Each structure stands twice: as structure tokens, then as C-alpha cells.
Amino acid sequence: MSGTSIDAVDAALILTDGERVLDFGPAAERKYTPEERAVLKAAVDAARKWAWTGPQPEAAFRKANAVLTKTHSDAWQQLINGWNGPVPAIAGVHGQTVLHKPPANGARGNTLQILDADSLHSEFGVSLAYDFRSADVEAGGQGAPLAPAFHAALLQNLGDTRSNAVLNLGGVANVTYRSADGNLVAFDTGPANGPIDEWMEQHGAGTHDEDGKTAAAGRVDDMSIDLWMDKPWFDLPGPKSLDRFDFDATLARGMSLEDGAATLTAFSAETVAHAVRNFTERPDQIIVCGGGRRNPQLMRELRQRVPCGVKSAEDVGWLGDSIEAQAFAFLAVRTLRGLPISWPGTTSAPAPMAGGRLID
Ligand SMILES: Nc1ncnc2c1ncn2[C@@H]1O[C@H](COP(=O)(O)OP(=O)(O)OP(=O)(O)O)[C@@H](O)[C@H]1O
Numbered sequence: 253m254s255g256t257s258i259d260a261v262d263a264a265l266i267l268t269d270g271e272r273v274l275d276f277g278p279a280a281e282r283k284y285t286p287e288e289r290a291v292l293k294a295a296v297d298a299a300r301k302w303a304w305t306g307p308q309p310e311a312a313f314r315k316a317n318a319v320l321t322k323t324h325s326d327a328w329q330q331l332i333n334g335w336n337g338p339v340p341a342i343a344g345v346h347g348q349t350v351l352h353k354p355p356a357n358g359a360r361g362n363t364l365q366i367l368d369a370d371s372l373h374s375e376f377g378v379s380l381a382y383d384f385r386s387a388d389v390e391a392g393g394q395g396a397p398l399a400p401a402f403h404a405a406l407l408q409n410l411g412d413t414r415s416n417a418v419l420n421l422g423g424v425a426n427v428t429y430r431s432a433d434g435n436l437v438a439f440d441t442g443p444a445n446g447p448i449d450e451w452m453e454q455h456g457a458g459t460h461d462e463d464g465k466t467a468a469a470g471r472v473d474d475m476s477i478d479l480w481m482d483k484p485w486f487d488l489p490g491p492k493s494l495d496r497f498d499f500d501a502t503l504a505r506g507m508s509l510e511d512g513a514a515t516l517t518a519f520s521a522e523t524v525a526h527a528v529r530n531f532t533e534r535p536d537q538i539i540v541c542g543g544g545r546r547n548p549q550l551m552r553e554l555r556q557r558v559p560c561g562v563k564s565a566e567d568v569g570w571l572g573d574s575i576e577a578q579a580f581a582f583l584a585v586r587t588l589r590g591l592p593i594s595w596p597g598t599t600s601a602p603a604p605m606a607g608g609r610l611i612d
């Protein structure tokens with residue numbers, strides 16, 4: 253899995269029948285070098301300029317695919333080298349989202365995850381599942397989020413039958429909410445690290461706000477947050493999804509580095525709190541995974557604003573950095589078995605939808 257933050261490829265091995273998670277295997281991370289990251293970001297920029305109008309930016313995508321093949325193969329090797337168990341039956345590879353347009357005003361959405369599936373298939377030497385979002389989008393769904401099927405399986409294993417939520421804090425944030433009667437609702441809640449990362453990079457202050465130190469030194473501008481929360485998107489009912497650039501660092505223009513970081517961080521937390529306030533029942537707890545849980549300032553803001561208990565994935569025995577990678581392993585097995593990977597409640601697909609393409 254390579255997410256919208258473009259920081260690393262995450263890989264994980266799980267034992268699953270696509271319905272239950274029977275065991276967790278090792279996990280691996282292959283960080284992008286600055287040069288690799290620049291190539292992937294250039295592909296995202298080119299995709300945004302293209303926006304499905306005219307010829308695809310082939311040169312930018314070709315260069316990005318070469319980086320994706322190399323880095324995913326490295327991650328796969330890292331994963332497999334230390335593994336003494338049976339050869340995995342299948343690998344699920346998400347690809348790099350370069351553009352995502354949710355359906356709007358009756359028009360179908362569109363989404364693009366780039367990867368060179370044939371090259372990855374020959375590098376890995378096992379069956380490959382990929383292109384998980386297209387079928388859902390073609391059927392009128394949002395195409396995201398897709399991790400909810402896996403979040404639900406994880407919650408099932410916890411054996412906690414109260415209402416629970418799983419929150420992923422990546423570039424964008426998405427939540428899976430399971431009510432006490434087992435009903436599943438999922439949607440993107442708003443930005444997470446994306447605008448913060450961009451703000452830091454624009455100021456030459458690194459790729460992200462390490463341990464939230466810059467935000468902790470700033471002052472939150474609550475009036476700006478109130479203004480930003482006015483965007484009608486926040487009051488749309490789920491399922492709903494976002495492109496990484498639907499919220500960006502320009503929001504904080506004019507603020508000092510510290511105040512901008514503090515305000516963007518508090519804004520991400522407030523968007524999650526807004527979502528939780530609108531759930532049909534308050535969840536007993538929200539379990540946080542993704543890189544944002546490593547930012548103590550973001551977690552502090554979440555704890556202040558979200559009206560329920562906030563736990564980190566590790567508090568319940570999960571590997572918080574690997575859940576998306578594990579999710580696409582799980583979805584790969586569901587694809588192999590022809591099981592649905594999205595539902596009306598998770599992507600607003602018209603019916604439970606199978607998705608993903610296979611190379612045997
Ligand atoms: N120690 C840390 N302090 C602050 N932020 C951190 C820290 N570690 C990770 N992060 C944040 O987490 C981000 C990476 O998170 P993650 O890998 O979950 O995102 P992603 O999977 O690429 O995104 P998405 O879920 O939107 O696809 C980094 O870009 C950074 O902003």
C-alpha cells in the first residue's frame with residue numbers, strides 16, 4: 253500500500269479467508285527517497301492538470317510506475333525474506349492514487365490508482381489483485397473508503413459488541429463506524445496529515461511536523477476553524493470521499509509557521525469530532541490508526557474535541573502503521589473469492605460490490 257502521503261510503501265502479511273482475520277504475519281516498510289517521492293508527486297501534479305481531459309500524462313505515469321515497481325518489490329522482498337511460513341497465496345496491491353473525483357450532482361465519479369501490475373506480478377511471483385476501486389466507481393459508488401471491510405473484521409476479533417469506530421489518519425482521514433447492532437457506516441471525514449505536511453514542506457521545515465512539535469509551539473485560530481468548517485461538504489451525509497487536495501495548506505495562508513501548523517492540526521481533529529457528533533449513537537471508543545496517531549499534538553486535539561474515548565491502534569493490539577496494507581491483503585482474498593469489498597453503507601455503491609482485478 254502506498255497512500256496519499258507518499259511517504260513509504262507499507263507491506264503486511266496476514267492469514268485470512270477473506271471473512272475473518274486468523275493471524276497476523278510480519279510487516280515491512282520501504283520509505284521513499286526524496287528523489288522517488290519527487291517522481292510520484294510529479295505524477296500527482298500531472299494527473300491534476302490532466303483531470304481526465306485529453307491524453308493521459310504518459311511520461312509522468314511511466315516514470316512513477318518504475319518507482320512504484322522498484323519500491324513495492326523492495327517492500328515485498330523485505331516482507332518475504334524474514335518469513336519462514338508458506339508462500340503467500342496472493343498479493344493485493346493498491347497502487348498510487350493520483351486523482352480521485354467522487355460522484356457529484358448525478359454525475360459518476362472517477363478515480364485512478366497507477367501501477368504496473370504485470371511487472372509487479374512477475375517480480376512477486378504470486379497471484380496479484382489490484383485496481384480495487386474502479387468497479388465501485390463505475391457502479392456509481394465513491395470508490396473509497398475500502399478499508400471498512402477489514403476494519404469490521406478487526407472489530408469482530410476484538411469481541412467488543414459495543415458501538416466502535418476505527419479512524420485512519422493518513423493524508424486524508426476516514427472512519428468506519430459500527431453501531432451496537434452491527435450496522436456499518438464509513439466515509440472520509442476530512443483532511444488528516446495532508447495539509448500539515450504540505451504546510452511544513454512549503455516552509456522548508458521538513459516533510460511533516462515531526463511529533464507535532466511545530467503545532468505545539470503555535471496558537472490555534474479557532475475563528476478560522478469555524479470558518480473552514482462552514483464548507484457544506486461537512487454536513488453531507490456519508491458515504492462520501494475526498495481527493496487528497498480537496499483540503500490543502502492554502503487554508504492557513506498568512507499565518508506564522510507555528511500558528512498555521514497548530515490550526516491545521518486542530519482543524520483535522522475538529523473534522524473528525526464533527527463526524528463523530530453526527531453518528532446515530534456515540535461510539536464507546538474510536539481506535540486510531542495511520543501515521544497521524546504518531547503526532548501527539550493531533551492526538552491531544554482529538555482527545556479534547558471528540559466526544560468519546562480515543563485509543564491508539566496499539567492499545568488494542570493492532571499494528572497501526574500496517575492496517576491499510578493488511579486491509580489490501582484482506583481485500584485481495586475477498587477478490588479471489590468473489591466476495592463484496594464495498595457496500596451501500598461504505599461507498600454508496602448501489603448493492604454489495606465485488607471489485608479488484610486478478611492476475612493469476
Ligand atoms: N512522528 C510523527 N509526527 C508527526 N506526524 C507523523 C509522524 N509519523 C508519521 N506522521 C504523519 O503520518 C503521515 C503518514 O501517514 P500514513 O502512512 O498513514 O498516510 P498514507 O497511508 O500515505 O495516507 P492515506 O491513508 O490518506 O492513504 C506522514 O506524512 C506524517 O504526516
Ligand SMILES: CC(=O)N[C@H]1[C@@H]2OC[C@@H](O2)[C@@H](O)[C@@H]1O[C@H](C)C(=O)O
Pocket residue numbers: 255256349352363395396397398399400420422423424425426440493494576
Ligand atoms: C482515493 C483514495 O485513495 N482514497 C484514500 C485516501 O486515504 C484515506 C482516505 O482517502 C480513504 O478514502 C482512501 O484510502 C483508504 C485505504 C481506503 O480506501 O479505505
